[in-house]
């Protein structure tokens with residue numbers, strides 16, 4: 001068990017080794033058990049987390065805020081538009097100044113080409129851990145929660161289990177690609193054979209694909225890519241885990257209008273009962289939420305017994321508490 005976390009950032013999924021992620025899961029399960037038993041676990045008494053949001057949130061804000069309170073500390077909710085950032089506060093100043101007020105700085109900044117650089121710049125000047133509440137490249141806490149949920153549903157030995165990470169249609173806006181990117185980087189380390197499927201215009205960043213392939217090679221797991229306008233059905237066949245969500249065509253084109261036009265070609269990429277029936281009978285359906293209901297996924301699937309979306313949302317809080325306790329409270 002690796003336990004040296006104090007003072008460390010979590011910005012990219014590979015910032016923590018596989019062994020360290022296993023420690024995070026162990027602590028998360030312990031904290032989940034303690035909360036279920038009503039046992040106090042105030043590991044962060046008198047500690048304060050800054051939560052700086054450049055983008056809206058339901059689960060991330062709620063779970064970090066509740067988690068800090070349960071750990072005996074406090075979380076300060078700060079919307080970027082209510083700060084002086086637009087009037088000149090630089091990432092260096094946020095790192096320097098918030099690092100002196102707070103015991104941790106959590107940031108959500110999903111602007112394409114901007115968010116990840118912003119987090120890393122704050123981290124360079126911060127004396128306290130910087131935690132990624134989602135950027136344009138990664139969503140590490142979502143993926144830790146997803147991993148915890150998969151372990152709960154499928155057991156610790158995930159070898160030879162097929163996980164499909166699929167693009168899905170949603171016309172509301174070009175969603176960040178951080179969830180699929182974090183999934184393909186993290187999941188091969190835990191034995192899952194990952195199949196990534198998307199229409200050709202929705203490929204992921206080349207450097208992320210290289211990282212995913214490297215992890216799959218290192219851990220002896222499968223990583224297959226299906227880039228096909230009609231690839232969803234082929235990928236779903238005999239899957240143990242279906243994780244289907246929408247993301248934007250930012251790698252194909254930085255032009256938002258062109259991206260929106262491309263999305264419209266693929267309205268048939270909905271996760272419905274017919275496609276779920278192609279997976280194994282005990283397959284689980286996963287989505288980080290929010291979902292575009294009856295566009296991205298049917299009510300029949302997301303509300304079915306196969307759906308684990310509420311467990312994923314709950315586990316956000318337990319994994320975040322584990323990482324906060326380890327990075328802000330340990331030694």
Ligand code: CP
Pocket residue numbers: 056057058059060061134142288289290
């Ligand atoms: N899954 C997730 O990050 O949800 P929010 O955008 O509501 O925080």
